[in-house]
Amino acid sequence: MSRAKPALFLMLGWTALLWVLEIADSLSGNALDTFGIRPRELPELADIIPAAFLHFGFGHLAANTVPLFVLGFLAALRTGVRRFLAAVALITVVSGLGVWLTASPHSNTLGASGVVFGILGFLLTRGFTDRSLPDVLIGLGVAVLYGSLLWGVLPGAGDVSWQGHLFGLAGGVLAAFALRALPHRSARPAVSGVP
Template sequence: MDPTVVSPAPPTRSPAKRVIPPNPLLSAAVVAGFVALLFVVEGIDTALGGSLDHDGVIPRDFTEWDNILWAPVLHGGWEHLTGNALPLLVLGFLATSGGLKQFFQVTAVIWLTDGLGVWLAGSPGSHIGASGLIFGYLVFLLVRGVFARATAQVVVALAVFAVYGAMLWGVLPGQPGISWESHLFGALGGVLAAWGVARDHHRAAAA
C-alpha cells in the first residue's frame, strides 16, 4: 500500500486576535435579542406611564442598590432608546469576536463597573440607559487590540473610533440630563474587561 501524505491543518486565528465572531449568526441573534428586550421593557414602561424610569441607579441610596442590576435596560423614552440601539447592535456584535462566553463576561464587568461607579460617585437622580454598556464596548474594542498586539483588531478599532469616537466626549460633564458618570465608568469597565481578557489569553498561551 502506498504511503499517504496528510497535509497539515490550516492555521486558525487565535481567539485573542479574532475580529469576526466564531459563530456570527448566533452572535448577531444574541445581541439583537438583547436590544429587542430593551424595546419590550420600554413598551412596558410606556404602558405604566414611565414609572420604571425612577428605578435606575440612585447614587449612595442603600435601599435602591439592586437597581444596578437592571438600570441599563431602562430608558427615558423611545428617542433615548433608539439613539442607543444602533451603536449597541454594532459594538455588541464586534465585542462577541472572542465567543459568547467571553462576551457575557465582558458585559458583566462593564455592567457592574458602570453601576457601582455611578452608585458611588454619581450625581443625584436616577441613572438609566444602556449608554454605559455602549461606552464600555467601544473602549473594550479600542484597548483589546493593543493588549493582544493584534493588527486586525487595531484596524477595526480605528474604524470603530472613526464612526463612534465623538461619543467619548460624553465622559465629560456639561450636558444637562446626560449621565456622564455612566459613560465614564462604563468606559473604565471596558478597559478593565480588555485587561482581563488579555491576561487570560496570556495565561492560556503560557500553559
C-alpha cells in the same frame, strides 16, 4: 464565520428586549423608571443591573440602539459570546457603581449608554491587550466611526450621565485587560490516550 450567527442572534435578542421593556414601561406609566440608580442609597445597589436595560422614553432608547447593536456585534464576533458577556457584566457593574458613587444627589440614572461606552472602550483597547493586528484595525475603524462619542465622558448637559459614560469606558478598558488573562476555549476539545 462560526461566531457570526451567535453574535447576531445575541444582539438582535438584546436590542429587542430593550424595546419590549420600554414598551412595557410606557404602558405602565413609566413605572419601571423606579429601577434607575439613585446615588449613595444602599438599596439602590440592587438596581445597577436593571438600570442598564431601561430607558427614559423611546428617544433615549433609539439613541442607544444602533451603537449598542453595532459595537456589541463586533465585540461578540471577535471574542465569542461567552467572553463578550463576561466583559458586559464587568462593564455594567463598573459603570453602575461609578454612577452610584459619583452622580448628583437626587438624580435617577437609566440607560444602556454606560454599556455602549464600555464596549467602545473594550474594542479600542482589545487589539493592544491581545496583541492582535485585526483587532487593532477594528479598534481604529471603531475610533473613526464612533470616536466622537468619547466627548460624552465629560461633564455637560445636566440630563446626561457623563459618570455612566466615563465609568462604562473605564469598565471596558478593564474588561479588555481582565479577559486577556483568560484562556480561549478551543473549538474542539483535545482527546488524548484514545486509540
